[in-house]
Amino acid sequence: MEPLEILKNEHGLIRQFLENLEEALKKLEIEQRPPREFFDQAIRFVKMFPEGYHHHKEELVMFVQVAQKHAGEFDGEIEALRHQHELARNYISELGLALNGYEEGAQVQTDKVIENTAAYVALMRNHIHKEDHKFFPMVGEALTPEEMDALMVEFDKASEKAGPYAFEEAHKIVVDMGSTLVHM
């Protein structure tokens, strides 16, 4: 697979994760409270996959390489995407801080769980759409085959570091989240 296809493929798993969060929000709307475990699983997934792996490859590998080879050309786009990664991190850390109160049924923390989950979903949907349909095609046109190969070498290193089961483990968490919702 090519580097951009790999990232798009990873977006597929992240979208599946977002669907779980949307399902949880629907339940909260009708006063059904997913167990705390669901949100713990969500945070585990985010730390492991989007933050610890996918965004890492985008920010520390692709953005850096694209910026080096094509000075200036992509700065605005990269800054906007980086900013969204940062916002996503903030929503998730706010979500984590609200979970003790949520578990006890406190209204303020329940609202925070809802607000931050909804904000995360909206942000990530927009972000992934922008990458898939705007940024990646731009990168695909700008990089030479040699530059694309160099990107792939770095992606392979990141996969090696994450271990052979990183994708499967992340996928399993998404599946487990789905069954947590079904069995509540």
Ligand SMILES: [Fe+2]
């Ligand atoms: Fe991204």
Ligand SMILES: [Fe+2]
């Ligand atoms: Fe992405």
